[in-house]
Amino acid sequence: xxxxxxxxxxxxxxxxxxxxxxxxxxxxxxxxxxxxxxxxxxxxxxxxxxxxxxxxxxxxxxxxxxxxxxxxxxxxxxxxxxxxxxxxxxxxxxxxxxxxxxxxxxxxxxxxxxxxxxxxxxxxxxxxxxxxxxxxxxxxxxxxxxxxxxxxxxxxxxxxxxxxxxxxxxxxxxxxxxxxxxxxxxxxxxxxxxxxxxxxxxxxxxxxxxxxxxxxxxxxxxxxxxxxxxxxxxxxxxxxxxxxxxxxxxxxxx
Numbered sequence: 001x002x003x004x005x006x007x008x009x010x011x012x013x014x015x016x017x018x019x020x021x022x023x024x025x026x027x028x029x030x031x032x033x034x035x036x037x038x039x040x041x042x043x044x045x046x047x048x049x050x051x052x053x054x055x056x057x058x059x060x061x062x063x064x065x066x067x068x069x070x071x072x073x074x075x076x077x078x079x080x081x082x083x084x085x086x087x088x089x090x091x092x093x094x095x096x097x098x099x100x101x102x103x104x105x106x107x108x109x110x111x112x113x114x115x116x117x118x119x120x121x122x123x124x125x126x127x128x129x130x131x132x133x134x135x136x137x138x139x140x141x142x143x144x145x146x147x148x149x150x151x152x153x154x155x156x157x158x159x160x161x162x163x164x165x166x167x168x169x170x171x172x173x174x175x176x177x178x179x180x181x182x183x184x185x186x187x188x189x190x191x192x193x194x195x196x197x198x199x200x201x202x203x204x205x206x207x208x209x210x211x212x213x214x215x216x217x218x219x220x221x222x223x224x225x226x227x228x229x230x231x232x233x234x235x236x237x238x239x240x241x242x243x244x245x246x247x248x249x250x251x252x253x254x
Contacts, residue, residue: 003025003026003027004026004027004029004065004066004067004068005021005026005027005028005029005066005067005068005069005070005186006028006029006030006031006063006064006065006066006068006069006070006093007028007029007030007031007069007070007072008031008051008053008063008069008070008071008072008073009031009032009071009072009073009074010030010031010032010037010040010041010046010072011032011072011073012146012149012150012151012175013072013099013146013175013178013179014030014070014072015030015040015041015044016175016179017070017072017178017179017182017183018030018041018044018046019044020179020183021183022044022045022046024183027047027066028045028046028047029046029047029049029062029063029064029065029066030046030047030048030049031048031049031050031051031063032048032049032050032051033050033051033052034050035050038050049062049063051063053073053075053077053080053081053083053084054075054077054080056083056084056087060084060087061087061091064087064088064091064092064093065091065092066092066093067092067093067094067095068093068094068095068096068097068186069088069093069095069096069097070096070097070099070182071096071097071098071099072099076121076122076123076126077122078122078125078126078129081126081129081130082129085129085130085133088135088136089133089135089136093136094136094137095136095137095138095139095189095191096130096136096137096138096139096191097138097139097141097182097185097186097191098126098127098130098138098139098140098141099141099143100123100126100127100140100141100142100143101123101142101143101144102142102143102144102171102196102198102232102234103121103123104118104119104121104123104124104127104142105118105119105232105234106118106119106230106232107229107230107231107232108230108232109230109231109232110232110233111232111233111234111235112196112232112233112234112235113196113235113237113238114142114194114195114196114238127140127194131194137191137192138191138192139185139190139191139192139193139194139195140193140194140195141181141182141185141195141197142194142195142196142197142234143173143178143197143198144171144172144173144196144197144198144199144234145170145171145172145173146172146173146175146178147172147173147174147175148174148175148176148249149175151175152212152215152216153172153208153209153212154209154212154213154214154215154216154218155216156209156212157209157213157218157221160222161213161218161220161221161222162221162222162223162224163205163206163209163210163213163221163222163223163224164205164224164227164229165205165224165227165228165229165231166204166205166206166209166223166224166225166227167204167205167206167225167228168204168205168228168229168230168231169202169203169204169205169231169232169233170202170203170204170205170208170209170252171198171199171202171232171233171234172198172199172252173197173198173199173249174199174248174249176248176249177197177199177247177248177249178197180245180248181195181197181239181243181245184243184245185243188243190242190243193242195238195239195242195243196234196235196236196238196239197236197239198234198235198236199236199247199249199250199251199252200236200247200250200251201250201251201252201253202233202234202252203252203253206223207253208252208253209221211253211254
């Protein structure tokens with residue numbers, strides 16, 4: 001089983017995943033974008049590197065000294081990814097997990113799965129750069145809206161407390177599920193796949209955000225009933241089948 005992993009982007013998702021891997025006996029190379037964040041990584045026994053994909057430096061070679069690379073950054077700079085991929089091709093990396101988003105699907109008022117065509121945005125183009133690369137195998141994991149810990153959905157609504165498009169549907173995933181899924185991809189060697197990751201339940205925006213706003217003390221909500229917008233419902237069935245996974249936070253309504 002792979003015991004060396006590089007995590008590009010030790011932020012809200014990457015850092016707790018690095019901590020979990022260290023507990024399981026992995027060696028972890030982790031990156032941040034500024035020297036100010038290096039101490040946080042080092043204090044957690046992560047081999048720390050400053051990596052900026054917009055301007056890759058000599059740190060990239062020792063950082064990529066692993067078998068598996070997890071990419072957990074938000075950049076959508078296609079040319080920067082082309083440059084990164086050239087470095088990956090020259091490294092010991094054989095497997096890549098690229099964290100993408102369900103935003104690659106167009107809202108079509110329907111259920112969407114991994115066979116649904118994506119839009120023409122930069123994120124979908126970046127996915128293709130990894131999927132089509134013959135040197136290493138990539139699994140694309142498309143996470144729905146990330147929630148949990150400091151990401152409280154009750155704060156997602158603007159300060160006016162108006163919940164727009166209340167009859168649309170939400171697609172969310174808790175960070176604990178994200179970490180468990182990423183670990184299963186590695187331990188079960190699930191590479192060369194595209195997977196949607198989203199909680200089982202899809203409540204309407206109205207019922208969900210009313211509940212979540214109450215949790216953070218925002219009681220004076222207002223539903224903008226006349227507002228409508230296209231929606232999509234993300235299917236997670238393929239992921240559950242391949243990983244034999246049951247979501248920790250399958251339901252979004254209390």
